[in-house]
Amino acid sequence: TKESYRMPDGFLWGAANAAHQFEGAWDVDGKGISIADVMLAGTKPWLNGQAPAKYANATAAGLATKHRLVTDQVEEGGNYPNHRGIDFYHTYPEDFALMKEMGMNAFRTSIAWTRIFPNGDEAEPNEAGLAYYDRFFDKMLALGIEPVVTLNHFEMPYHLVTEYGGWRNRKLIDFFTKYTRVVLERYGDRVSYWMTHNEINNQAQYFSDHLMLQNSGLKDYDESDAEELMYLASHHELVASALAVKIAHEVKEKVGNPKLQMANMIAMNPIYPHTSNPADQMAAYRAMEQTYWWGDVAARGEYPKWLLNYFEHHNFKIDITEEDKQILAENTVDYVAFSYYMSNVIGADDNPWIDFRLDKNHFDNEFLEKSDWGWQIDPVGLRWALNWMYDRWDKEMMIVENGFGAYDQLESDNSIHDDYRIKYHQDHVLNMERAVVIDGIPVMGYLPWSGIDMISASTGEMLKRYGFIFVDLDDAGQGSGKRYKKDSYYWYQKLVHSNGTEL
Ligand code: P53
Numbered sequence: 001t002k003e004s005y006r007m008p009d010g011f012l013w014g015a016a017n018a019a020h021q022f023e024g025a026w027d028v029d030g031k032g033i034s035i036a037d038v039m040l041a042g043t044k045p046w047l048n049g050q051a052p053a054k055y056a057n058a059t060a061a062g063l064a065t066k067h068r069l070v071t072d073q074v075e076e077g078g079n080y081p082n083h084r085g086i087d088f089y090h091t092y093p094e095d096f097a098l099m100k101e102m103g104m105n106a107f108r109t110s111i112a113w114t115r116i117f118p119n120g121d122e123a124e125p126n127e128a129g130l131a132y133y134d135r136f137f138d139k140m141l142a143l144g145i146e147p148v149v150t151l152n153h154f155e156m157p158y159h160l161v162t163e164y165g166g167w168r169n170r171k172l173i174d175f176f177t178k179y180t181r182v183v184l185e186r187y188g189d190r191v192s193y194w195m196t197h198n199e200i201n202n203q204a205q206y207f208s209d210h211l212m213l214q215n216s217g218l219k220d221y222d223e224s225d226a227e228e229l230m231y232l233a234s235h236h237e238l239v240a241s242a243l244a245v246k247i248a249h250e251v252k253e254k255v256g257n258p259k260l261q262m263a264n265m266i267a268m269n270p271i272y273p274h275t276s277n278p279a280d281q282m283a284a285y286r287a288m289e290q291t292y293w294w295g296d297v298a299a300r301g302e303y304p305k306w307l308l309n310y311f312e313h314h315n316f317k318i319d320i321t322e323e324d325k326q327i328l329a330e331n332t333v334d335y336v337a338f339s340y341y342m343s344n345v346i347g348a349d350d351n352p353w354i355d356f357r358l359d360k361n362h363f364d365n366e367f368l369e370k371s372d373w374g375w376q377i378d379p380v381g382l383r384w385a386l387n388w389m390y391d392r393w394d395k396e397m398m399i400v401e402n403g404f405g406a407y408d409q410l411e412s413d414n415s416i417h418d419d420y421r422i423k424y425h426q427d428h429v430l431n432m433e434r435a436v437v438i439d440g441i442p443v444m445g446y447l448p449w450s451g452i453d454m455i456s457a458s459t460g461e462m463l464k465r466y467g468f469i470f471v472d473l474d475d476a477g478q479g480s481g482k483r484y485k486k487d488s489y490y491w492y493q494k495l496v497h498s499n500g501t502e503l
Pocket residue numbers: 018021154198199202267339341401405449455456457458459464
């Protein structure tokens with residue numbers, strides 16, 4: 001008999017995705033251009049393999065980092081995979097039916113901000129976009145699938161980048177809270193589980209221009225300003241996030257939905273010390289704080305002292321007003337949502353202020369294997385992380401991403417034998433179950449990435465697949481677009497039906 005545990009009644013078993021990665025229909029029904037709409041496919045930037053001269057240098061850099069290139073506008077002939085996604089915008093009724101058949105009782109997606117406010121700064125929302133998500137959520141609810149919704153998932157209006165400089169600008173708080181109020185008032189009677197900014201803490205790696213744009217709409221800055229800008233933008237995002245909590249609590253009363261709750265959302269990748277050397281222990285401890293302080297502010301309502309010292313030491317001007325402090329203190333999140341994919345290892349250097357960077361003090365973990373994209377697979381780290389976060393923030397938690405990006409082979413009989421993906425989820429679910437049953441950690445649900453294949457966020461590839469459902473499309477958008485059930489689909493179906501015991 002294999003070890004496994006039954007999850008509490010009402011546990012959410014679902015899957016997760018994000019609007020820009022699977023909806024496609026990038027210019028349909030009045031949608032505006034988002035930051036994802038100016039991102040090319042990572043390793044093969046243009047359909048003919050050649051970039052126009054003005055992007056030539058960027059191409060070389062992009063190929064080296066495997067990160068996606070960004071164009072100044074939507075360029076003719078560019079391979080912009082998010083323009084296509086998997087056409088979920090049109091196929092959602094059939095795709096949700098497949099997910100229902102898998103047994104899922106929850107599904108996480110984001111609302112594309114640009115469907116509601118195409119440029120971000122309009123006075124009135126786009127009714128066609130609002131009406132679309134009415135139909136979308138009603139379909140889910142009719143099938144008994146609980147919507148879990150991200151307000152801002154790497155897809156802010158591009159106009160807010162070019163016109164306002166992204167989140168470095170305090171005005172973004174008003175644009176975001178206006179959008180938040182509109183969608184909460186519209187859907188708050190039916191949609192209960194919300195979260196604000198996806199993986200707000202990825203920008204801790206501020207040397208990555210990709211992550212800076214993806215999180216904060218930061219583009220065209222001096223490299224020497226990157227770190228300060230990242231903290232400034234983060235502060236504005238955190239104030240906006242706290243105001244979203246406030247709005248959620250107001251709407252909850254107004255629409256009479258007692259279940260309505262707002263979370264923050266962080267990318268949780270534990271950071272381990274390289275050795276038992278105390279200097280490594282200290283470096284890893286602070287590296288965890290440097291990577292997860294966004295959660296401290298959202299869940300505890302104040303900045304940690306070490307970080308305020310750090311701002312002062314570096315002479316960073318972060319513009320934290322008395323009013324901001326009050327907003328943060330009064331509006332902490334209802335629950336914590338997080339993604340979990342991998343863990344990292346760091347060693348100390350001789351800087352007592354400790355500036356953890358994955359490109360500098362990073363080591364391979366000799367005990368772990370890696371995915372084809374170099375992500376270190378660490379199921380025990382999920383149990384470790386659940387314990388660490390609960391200790392620190394004392395909130396209920398929802399796992400809103402966990403998954404394995406891999407190349408899949410479609411066989412001639414349309415089967416896909418993704419035993420590597422089954423193993424990844426088995427090992428992670430077991431460690432989640434141990435955290436719930438043995439450690440007593442309150443976990444609301446498991447929403448893996450993903451129910452269905454989509455465009456990868458970091459590389460723009462279709463072939464870095466995550467779904468339990470296969471979508472027959474390649475990196476250039478070629479293929480039938482047909483859906484096929486992978487072996488993992490049937491595995492997850494059994495798991496859900498047994499509430500976690502048939503691992
Ligand atoms: P992709 C970096 C590190 C861990 C997760 O990632 C990350 C990122 C940023 O790309 O993103 C999350 O597609 C994100 C999803 C994304 C998923 O993980 O790069 O919330 O949008 O698709 C997987 O392989």
